[in-house]
Amino acid sequence: MWLAVVVVVVAILYLASRKPRGYPPGPPRLPLVGYLPYLNPHLPHKQLWGLSSTYGPVVGLYFGTQPVVVVNGWEAVKEALLNDDLNGRPENVFFTILYKQQRGVMFVEGDLWKEQRRFALHQFRNLGFGKRSHEAVVHDETRALLQEIRKAEGSITLWEMLGVSNLIILWAVMGGKRLERSDDRLWDLVVRLNSVFRAGDISGGLVQSFPFIRHFLPKDHRFNVVNDGFRLVNDYIKEAIDEHRKELDPNDPRDFIDLYLIEMDKQKDSRDTTFEEVQLLASCSDIFAAGTETGSATVSFAILLMTLYPEVMAKVQKELDEVVGRSRLPSIEDRSKLPYTEATLNEVFRFRGAAPVTVPHKAMKDAILQGSRIPAETMVIVNLYSVMMDPEYWSDPHTFRPERFLNPDGTLRKDERLIPFGKGRRACLGESLARMTSFILFTSLAQHFNFTLDPSVPVPNTEGKSGFTLGPPEFKVFTKERL
Numbered sequence: 477m478w479l480a481v482v483v484v485v486v487a488i489l490y491l492a493s494r495k496p497r498g499y500p501p502g503p504p505r506l507p508l509v510g511y512l513p514y515l516n517p518h519l520p521h522k523q524l525w526g527l528s529s530t531y532g533p534v535v536g537l538y539f540g541t542q543p544v545v546v547v548n549g550w551e552a553v554k555e556a557l558l559n560d561d562l563n564g565r566p567e568n569v570f571f572t573i574l575y576k577q578q579r580g581v582m583f584v585e586g587d588l589w590k591e592q593r594r595f596a597l598h599q600f601r602n603l604g605f606g607k608r609s610h611e612a613v614v615h616d617e618t619r620a621l622l623q624e625i626r627k628a629e630g631s632i633t634l635w636e637m638l639g640v641s642n643l644i645i646l647w648a649v650m651g652g653k654r655l656e657r658s659d660d661r662l663w664d665l666v667v668r669l670n671s672v673f674r675a676g677d678i679s680g681g682l683v684q685s686f687p688f689i690r691h692f693l694p695k696d697h698r699f700n701v702v703n704d705g706f707r708l709v710n711d712y713i714k715e716a717i718d719e720h721r722k723e724l725d726p727n728d729p730r731d732f733i734d735l736y737l738i739e740m741d742k743q744k745d746s747r748d749t750t751f752e753e754v755q756l757l758a759s760c761s762d763i764f765a766a767g768t769e770t771g772s773a774t775v776s777f778a779i780l781l782m783t784l785y786p787e788v789m790a791k792v793q794k795e796l797d798e799v800v801g802r803s804r805l806p807s808i809e810d811r812s813k814l815p816y817t818e819a820t821l822n823e824v825f826r827f828r829g830a831a832p833v834t835v836p837h838k839a840m841k842d843a844i845l846q847g848s849r850i851p852a853e854t855m856v857i858v859n860l861y862s863v864m865m866d867p868e869y870w871s872d873p874h875t876f877r878p879e880r881f882l883n884p885d886g887t888l889r890k891d892e893r894l895i896p897f898g899k900g901r902r903a904c905l906g907e908s909l910a911r912m913t914s915f916i917l918f919t920s921l922a923q924h925f926n927f928t929l930d931p932s933v934p935v936p937n938t939e940g941k942s943g944f945t946l947g948p949p950e951f952k953v954f955t956k957e958r959l
């Protein structure tokens with residue numbers, strides 16, 4: 477009898493630690509938990525990259541029972557991002573809970589994704605995302621931010637202030653209204669989004685494999701922090717959509733929500749339409765969540781790095797003084813005349829991009845990558861950090877050095893391996909907006925202030941803080957007005 481039990485247990489453990497034939501090489505598979513007990517929540521992108529020195533560019537492992545392939549290094553990353561069979565998205569439990577299905581743009585795939593992504597990109601272009609007409613909105617918001625910094629006493633925490641700026645700028649396009657910085661709800665949203673992005677975890681944790689365990693987790697468990705945060709964002713947007721519904725004038729759409737509602741009405745008799753209210757809600761949540769924390773992290777890191785590399789800040793300020801002067805805000809038209817400043821922002825994106833790994837991809841069907849077989853439904857984690865910090869390509873990658881993006885004649889040097897927004901059909905939907913917003917916020921700050929670190933808050937680790945994305949470490953700065 478006991479022998480039978482032992483045989484059965486051993487057989488189950490054996491089966492649960494097996495990998496499919498031809499699975500990419502990787503660490504041994506533990507039953508039920510896979511690689512999770514080893515995964516370091518602090519800077520996992522570095523650890524996952526490290527596996528490549530043993531197993532090669534394409535590493536096969538398991539998060540819980542979920543098969544996962546990690547892709548490191550330029551050749552493999554490029555091949556993965558350009559292979560459309562690897563452009564799916566794994567199921568996201570938070571969306572399953574909130575919407576009962578995968579909805580929005582970021583976590584959907586196939587025809588739903590194609591249609592929704594195309595619509596969003598098209599309307600963003602119409603609304604002037606990343607273009608001159610949008611610049612006025614960014615400028616207004618920048619002026620309000622500068623004013624707030626001037627009025628602040630003592631040292632300031634930048635990520636919060638910049639998060640509010642990014643939120644207001646995004647909302648101007650999504651929801652039409654110019655929100656006020658004095659609105660407490662905005663600050664609450666920014667703080668909550670930040671805790672969501674820090675509590676989040678690229679692996680999804682054990683809940684991803686065993687969703688039922690979420691019912692047994694304590695209230696302050698990171699799973700619940702993320703879940704409650706997404707719900708708050710969702711409620712905020714739901715309210716705005718209801719208001720838009722009441723005020724809608726089909727002949728005079730004001731913003732993304734209006735344009736979406738009009739498209740919904742247009743398609744309401746079509747049986748296979750993907751334009752539904754829950755889609756609108758989820759897409760807005762995606763864009764809101766994707767754009768606020770990443771944008772604030774980028775500019776916060778940029779200022780932090782300026783305090784650590786004051787010679788770079790001095791050169792940026794000199795270039796700004798010469799090209800823009802001090803009597804007006806920098807504009808996107810100035811970008812081409814500010815190669816050193818552009819190179820500095822490129823170096824920030826390379827050095828501390830907000831997304832060290834992409835949003836997880838998924839193999840839509842059996843696929844081949846660098847000669848390895850990737851079974852359908854495998855999660856694919858594409859490591860952008862391994863491309864942008866590769867010592868074989870970039871000399872001294874851990875030195876912050878904008879000059880690497882300049883040609884000998886001082887013009888901007890483009891590099892195909894600078895891919896902070898990803899590459900291919902899944903690349904970031906907000907890239908042009910994010911680049912433009914970061915450019916104007918960063919240059920306006922540099923134009924107006926000198927920044928120095930507040931020594932009362934020791935900078936713990938300039939590598940940043942992981943989560944769904946990479947955020948800056950805790951730091952505070954003193955500002956001194958230059959104008």
Ligand code: HEM
Pocket residue numbers: 581582583593762763764766767768770771774829830831833834835836837896897898899901902903904905906907909910911914
């Ligand atoms: C500096 C800021 C940003 C960075 C570094 C960044 C980076 C990225 C990256 C690496 C991806 C994943 C690509 C992949 O899965 O292969 C992504 C996806 C996405 N981003 Fe961004 N992003 C930024 C700002 C924004 C903004 C402002 C928006 C909103 C307008 C946005 C909206 C999205 C969306 C909707 C997706 C999903 C696209 C899809 O699945 O088709 N992002 N972003």
Ligand SMILES: *[C@@H]1O[C@H](CO)[C@@H](O)[C@H](O)[C@H]1NC(C)=O
Pocket residue numbers: 786790926956957958
């Ligand atoms: C700002 O810093 C530069 C050196 O980087 C210095 O020359 C300048 O005087 C400073 N300006 C103010 C107002 O402190």
